[in-house]
Amino acid sequence: MSKYIEIARKLRATQTSAEELLWFCLRGRRLGGLKFRRQHPIAGHIADFCCAECKLTIELDGKQHDHQLEYDMARRAAIESYGYFELRFTNDEVKERLDWVVDQILRAVATAKNKDGN
Numbered sequence: 001m002s003k004y005i006e007i008a009r010k011l012r013a014t015q016t017s018a019e020e021l022l023w024f025c026l027r028g029r030r031l032g033g034l035k036f037r038r039q040h041p042i043a044g045h046i047a048d049f050c051c052a053e054c055k056l057t058i059e060l061d062g063k064q065h066d067h068q069l070e071y072d073m074a075r076r077a078a079i080e081s082y083g084y085f086e087l088r089f090t091n092d093e094v095k096e097r098l099d100w101v102v103d104q105i106l107r108a109v110a111t112a113k114n115k116d117g118n
Contacts, residue, residue, distance in 0.1 A: 002041065015039075018060050018091035019048060025102055032109060043078040050084075054112040058105065059088045085112065 015023065019038070026036040026049060040050035040057075047057035057079055061072075076086050087108055089101050 016060070016062065016091060018062075018094040021098060022049065022058070022060065022094050022101065025098070026105075031102065032106060034109065042084065043082050045075050045079060047079065047084075047086075051109070054109050055084045056105075056108055056112055057084050057086045059086060060094060061088055061090050 015038070023038055025031055026034075026038075029035055034051050034053060037050045037052070038048065040047050042050065042057065048060050049058040050056070059072075072088075079086055085108060087105060089104075094101050
């Protein structure tokens, strides 16, 4: 088993409250009929959420991300080199403005579908 798959499984078992809240909106094709995966390995990293169909990843940032901007930028570049687009939200945005977060995800999905001509 890949080390990334093992790490992803551990992360799924210990998700944050913000991840749990957003996952409730994304799981089971609840958002526009799209299949989202959580803690999905891509490009040597693990995306919090991924929709392979739309080539979209979603990252939720806690306070630790304030101190790792360079790492986050390199990580984004690696994931986007595989053709994915990355959305980032803070945990607080998910907890306090969930409707807005979901709207931003739907906008990104619409943009991706228009870009691909779907």
